[in-house]
Amino acid sequence: MTDPRTLAAPALVDDLVAVAEEVARRAGTLAHEGRPADLGVAATKTSAVDVVTAMDLASEELLRSRLAELRPDDGVLGEEGGHRAGTSGVTWVVDPIDGTVNYLYGIPAWSVSVAAVVDDDAAARGTAPSPDTWTVLAGCVHAPAEGRTYTAARGRGAHADGRPLRLAPPPPLELSLVGTGFGYLAARRRAQARVLTELLPRVRDIRRAGSAALDLCGVADGRLDLYYERGLQPWDMAAASLVVLEAGGAVRGLRGAAAGPAMTVAGAPGGVDALVALLEELGADVDDAT
Numbered sequence: 001m002t003d004p005r006t007l008a009a010p011a012l013v014d015d016l017v018a019v020a021e022e023v024a025r026r027a028g029t030l031a032h033e034g035r036p037a038d039l040g041v042a043a044t045k046t047s048a049v050d051v052v053t054a055m056d057l058a059s060e061e062l063l064r065s066r067l068a069e070l071r072p073d074d075g076v077l078g079e080e081g082g083h084r085a086g087t088s089g090v091t092w093v094v095d096p097i098d099g100t101v102n103y104l105y106g107i108p109a110w111s112v113s114v115a116a117v118v119d120d121d122a123a124a125r126g127t128a129p130s131p132d133t134w135t136v137l138a139g140c141v142h143a144p145a146e147g148r149t150y151t152a153a154r155g156r157g158a159h160a161d162g163r164p165l166r167l168a169p170p171p172p173l174e175l176s177l178v179g180t181g182f183g184y185l186a187a188r189r190r191a192q193a194r195v196l197t198e199l200l201p202r203v204r205d206i207r208r209a210g211s212a213a214l215d216l217c218g219v220a221d222g223r224l225d226l227y228y229e230r231g232l233q234p235w236d237m238a239a240a241s242l243v244v245l246e247a248g249g250a251v252r253g254l255r256g257a258a259a260g261p262a263m264t265v266a267g268a269p270g271g272v273d274a275l276v277a278l279l280e281e282l283g284a285d286v287d288d289a290t
């Protein structure tokens with residue numbers, strides 16, 4: 001049994017966040033400085049618009065090899081390479097390029113996301129760690145093209161380029177700037193568009209930046225008041241969810257569930273309560289049939 005309290009000991013989480021930042025910066029430098037002028041789509045996943053570039057693959061390969069050097073007994077769960085279990089109780093959850101479409105189009109809003117988690121339930125099941133049962137111990141979201149780096153260690157606070165982050169009290173929903181994102185499948189996007197149509201008149205405005213990790217970090221540093229998205233993968237949200245929590249925010253799902261693929265809502269606690277209630281009323285955690 002991995003006691004998160006032991007693994008969350010200050011000395012360990014400080015070590016883990018230092019490793020997270022070191023490897024995220026290395027992969028970010030590779031992707032930012034090594035981006036080829038003729039970058040194209042190397043492969044697609046769930047649809048023709050769910051793309052992978054050669055740099056996604058190269059970034060994850062670098063993350064995995066450096067983590068193996070620094071933390072050889074830990075597991076890894078990555079967007080492109082899947083899950084490899086470890087023996088230490090710690091698993092690294094990595095997104096080599098979050099915001100791949102932005103990266104492909106030369107839009108700077110993309111990031112490398114690296115988190116260290118423990119998840120005894122998943123280990124007992126022999127499965128990859130999951131947002132509904134994991135404890136995130138440390139994380140880094142590094143956005144080299146935007147010149148921003150977010151870090152968080154459990155119980156040790158969240159920082160943006162070394163500056164401590166603390167959420168302000170939330171504005172009322174009608175004065176809130178709300179971030180969101182959309183899936184890659186038409187049936188989901190149709191349902192998401194309907195929810196957006198109902199939500200837009202009831203908030204200050206909407207922003208769709210294209211990187212969940214940077215959207216979540218935007219909540220922590222005040223560039224957004226709230227964020228919601230249906231369909232996030234564990235690697236999209238692992239590190240940035242800790243940044244929000246350590247900045248005093250809340251990260252939740254709907255109907256009492258933990259944040260995860262069904263729905264992720266983030267912001268100051270009172271603001272999250274109001275948005276969750278509205279998203280539940282709108283049935284925002286359901287897709288169209290086809």
Ligand code: LIP
Binds near residue numbers: 099182210229
């Ligand atoms: C992206 C997310 C974004 C979402 C996109 C995509 P990827 O992750 O960060 O919030 O709206 O559809 O899932 O695929 O670029 O790693």
